[in-house]
Amino acid sequence: MRSEKMYENFILQVEWKHMEAGGNSGVFVWSDAKPGEKNRLPGGVEVQMLELDWVNQNISNGVTPPIAYVHGELFGVGGVTTVPDNPRGERSKSVENRCKGKGEWNYYEVVCVDGTIKLSVNGKFVNGISKSTVKKGYLCLESEGAEIHFRNFRITEL
Numbered sequence: 001m002r003s004e005k006m007y008e009n010f011i012l013q014v015e016w017k018h019m020e021a022g023g024n025s026g027v028f029v030w031s032d033a034k035p036g037e038k039n040r041l042p043g044g045v046e047v048q049m050l051e052l053d054w055v056n057q058n059i060s061n062g063v064t065p066p067i068a069y070v071h072g073e074l075f076g077v078g079g080v081t082t083v084p085d086n087p088r089g090e091r092s093k094s095v096e097n098r099c100k101g102k103g104e105w106n107y108y109e110v111v112c113v114d115g116t117i118k119l120s121v122n123g124k125f126v127n128g129i130s131k132s133t134v135k136k137g138y139l140c141l142e143s144e145g146a147e148i149h150f151r152n153f154r155i156t157e158l
Helices: none
Strands: 010-018 024-031 044-050 071-077 106-113 116-121 124-130 138-143 148-157
Touching: 010 024, 024 106, 044 106, 044 116, 044 138, 071 116, 071 124, 138 148
Parallel strands: none
Antiparallel strands: 010 106, 010 148, 024 044, 024 138, 044 071, 106 116, 116 124
């Protein structure tokens, strides 16, 4: 699902909650809204929304991913590159876990200005990126197979 128009400099406010343990979702900003051939994800910058149990369901080589990777990770998709504030490879991870689990509402405020994004999770800024190679595009909602609810989606253009 995508917005009707493209946005450049804006503040996005959105509430969301997963209905299933381990749900994988997000919001894309500055997106081309064209699904990729291999992963079906559009190009743009993803603002990750994973449910807290995702880390337990995605243990790799006996290692559980840190909980801060679960929510609020920011990263380019489809060839989009950024400079992470809190690097985890090319991605930027949250510096603090402020996410609530399944069935509970979470609140994101996403400030997008001139290729820089700052993310607030439940009232505190915890992540950011800069120097995005795209700075204008659609807003897209994403869900990778698990039920998620969104409400109070607000956009303030700057």
